Amino acid sequence: MTQYDYDLFVIGAGSGGVRAARIAAQHGAKVAVAEEYRVGGTCVIRGCVPKKLFVYASHYAEAFEDAVGFGWTTEKVSFDWQTLVANKDKEIDRLNKAYIRNLEGAGAELIMARASFVDRHRLALSTGREVTAKHVLIATGAQPFVPLHLPGRELAITSNEAFHLERLPARICIVGGGYIAVEFAGIFNNLGVETVLIYRGEKILRGFDEDLRDHLTAEMRKKGIEFRLGCDVARIERSGDGVRVTCNDDTVFGAGQIMYATGRIPNVMDLDLEKVGVELTPHYAVKVDDYSRTSVENIYAVGDVTNRLNLTPVAIREGHAFADTVFGGRHIAVDHTNVPTAVFSQPEIGTVGLSEEKARELHPSIDIYKTSFRPMRGTMSGRDERMLMKLVVDAASDKVLGCHIMGPDAGEMAQLLGIAVKMGATKADFDATMALHPTAAEELVTMRQKWTD
Incomplete structure (x- = not known):
């Protein structure tokens, strides 16, 4: 019987890799994890967590304005970017150390090095050492993408660099229309940066419900964000201390910074996957089956490197399911349907299930219930911002297919709604639930009138 150094070797100590390593070790496996940067992955180190902290910081701009309507005096309020970054x-340092403690506490070995394949059971580390493993898990995540042939691409920053700017620019151009683009547009705009969002599509947030897309665009415009839709960047040039951005329609923007948020690409470079025959998808993601197994029997992959559903909780669930399947004697395939998600735009979005458009494709007949209103806090602050709530219901079964919310605490609501949708709740179940007053969420159980265009 072949002897290996490890039962499991994990490449990448992000959310999915760390969870897989911990659970496998708890099942009794001898586990090592290789990480070349810091433990915690994109979400903890340079993604969701620092982004949410920046969102919190940017909310105070409006909170101080709103406070005046409730009797507060706020003339001496000021903001310091360097303090926020520090x-x-x-x-992030605290979380990094906590992840290391949890990993090592579970009995897994952490190796701070880059790993690549020599063969299907043997890996080379950047320290010069070679190790062998019975099973290998690829959990290397993804990285921001800037078009390779864009003239001046070296002048652009991504979300990675945005977390470490020495100072806020007076003006910024953000390129993209997804989660990261709209979230950072809200952050910079509320922190006083003149913000332009450039997106080649006709609407932001492709794949989301059309009402959410339209409503968010309108609210962001009211906050002062400039949109250039149906537009793409043709070239970037240095201009003094900033940049000059020329679009394909010959529009020219001057800015202190240009930030690209046009998607992320799987981190498969330098893994030497070709040496072992791991198959990739046409978009260079690691191709896996329902149990996260690649085309090579003993090699698996989880998280963003597989480009299935690129959300941190999904990577964690995939990593846990992998470990239970391979080392725990259970066969668990992750269900990627009805996953709740939030966009920490301003206003915030929380959503679970099908959009109206997708529901109409999949079901013969659907009913729509929706409402738009000013949140209670706006009645005294005077803020002109409206919430949106929408239920998509299968007309035949009365099953709620999708819930979509925009406004304060939308993400928190979507997490709880995710349980109901996952359990197959009907509109009648919503109607039978007593409203909690006064809350915004009570609208979800008091909508009775079907929406007609």
């Missing part, structure tokens, strides 16, 4: 870094 305090964010302290929190």
Whole structure:
């Protein structure tokens, strides 16, 4: 019987890799994890967590304005970017150390090095060492993408660099229309940066419900964000301390910074996957089956490197399911349907299930219930911002197919709604639930009138 150094070797210590390593070790496997940067992955180190901290910071701009309507005096309020960055870094350091403690506490070995394949059971580390493993898990995530042939691409930053800017620019151009683009547009705009969002599509947030897309665009415009839709960047040039951005329609923008948020690409470079025959998808993601197994029997992959559903909780669930399947004697395939998600735009989005458009494709007849209103806090602050709530219902079964919310705490609501949708709740179940008053969420159980265009 072949002896290996490890039962499991994990490449990448992000959310999915760390969870897989911990659970496998708890099942009794001898586990090592290779990480070349910091433990915690994109979400913890340079993604969701620092982004949410920046969102919190940017909310105070409007909170101080709103406070006046409730009797507060706020003339001496000021903001310091360097303090925010420094305090964010302290929190990320704390989380990094916590991830290391949890990983090692479970009995897994952490190796701070880059790993690549020599053969299907043997890996080379950047330290010069070689190790062998019975099973290998690829959990290397993804990285921001800037078009390779864009003239001046070296002048652009991504979300990675946005977390470490020495100072806020007076003006920024953000290129993209997804989660990261709209979230950072809200952050910079509320922190006083003149913000332009450039997107080649006709509407932001492709794949989301059309009402959410339209409503968010309108609200962001009211906050002062400039949109250039149906537009793409043709070239970037240095201009003084900033950049000059020329679009394909010959529009020219001057800005202190240009930030690209046009998607992410799987981190498969330098893994030497060709040596072992791991198959990739046409978009260079690692191709896996329902149990996260690649085309090579003992090699698996989870998280963003597989480009299935690129959300941190999904990577964690995939990593846990992999470990239970391979080392725990259970066969668990992750269900990627009805996964709740939030966009920490301003206003915030929380959503679970099918959009109206997708539901109409899949079901013969659907009913729509929706409402738009000013949140209670806006009645005294005077803020002109409206919430949107929408239920998509299968007319034949009365089953709620999708719930879509925009406004304060939308993400928190979507997490709880995810349980109901996952359980197959009907509109009658919603109607039978007593409203909790006064809350915005009570609208979800008091909508009775079907929406007609």
